[in-house]
Amino acid sequence: MERLTLMDNEDCYNQLQMGKDAFTRLVNILREIGRLRNSAHSNVEEQIAKFLHIVSHNLRNRTMKFYFKHSSETISHHFHQVLRAIISLNDIFLKQPDKLKCPQEIKNNTKFWSYFKIDGSHFRVHVSNDVAQRYRGRK
Structure with missing residues (x-):
């Protein structure tokens, strides 16, 4: 070889x-x-x-x-x-956000905060390949 x-x-x-x-x-x-x-x-x-x-x-x-x-x-x-x-x-190599704290960059940005203001939680989501296409580009 x-x-x-x-x-x-x-x-x-x-x-x-x-x-x-x-x-x-x-x-x-x-x-x-x-x-x-x-x-x-x-x-x-x-x-x-x-x-x-x-x-x-x-x-x-x-x-x-x-x-x-x-x-x-x-x-x-x-x-x-x-x-x-x-x-x-x-x-x-990818650090997931702490579920208890929302980063200040998101909290202070009105563009993003509206999606997280419920309780400030981030959730890691894995969508199966057969349904992934319908979720691409969505909020």
Whole structure:
């Protein structure tokens, strides 16, 4: 298995929309928390690079198949594996608001406060994929 190498920070940013140091930190985080592992034909760096390249350039599997010389199924599998791993970082990197306190930025802004003035609570909501579309762009 050949190892993915990014020539310099500029190449890394141009291809992945992420600097080399940030890419390395992301790889280490996803590897350390056990969400991604090397596979028989692709290491963690390559899997994440595929994902970032697809997302940052809006590419299709058949394009990635050409560049990485893997089947469409493998590209898709790696993409979804990395996507699930990144979503799992939600609880680590996103701090949910304290339910007892409403931030001053919301309280002092009439545009937002009308939605929260009942009791100042924030609620974390996960809507299933089959009904998510009808809630997009709604208050």
